[in-house]
Amino acid sequence: MLRGINRQVLEVTETNNLYYEKAFLIIRPEYTGAQRSVLEKEAKNMLKRMKPPSAIKIKSKIFYWGIRLGASALFGGGVAFLLFNVL
Numbered sequence: 001m002l003r004g005i006n007r008q009v010l011e012v013t014e015t016n017n018l019y020y021e022k023a024f025l026i027i028r029p030e031y032t033g034a035q036r037s038v039l040e041k042e043a044k045n046m047l048k049r050m051k052p053p054s055a056i057k058i059k060s061k062i063f064y065w066g067i068r069l070g071a072s073a074l075f076g077g078g079v080a081f082l083l084f085n086v087l
Helices: 036-049 054-086
Strands: 008-012 023-027
Touching: 008 036, 023 036
Parallel strands: none
Antiparallel strands: 008 023
């Protein structure tokens, strides 16, 4: 049984985030009297700054570094080929 709950919950349904559909934010008691538009604006700004889950970031980093190292290897191979065939 819960008693004495005096908090306001702000539900954001339009997160504009690929990974998150909804966000529930619990507002501190001292800010419950703030204007709703200000609270919603701050909530949306916070959601914009959120990053994707760590597993997705790791996969994208691996892909990025794989392409980068592959391009470097191709470039180095091309330079070596030109140097040995020209000389």
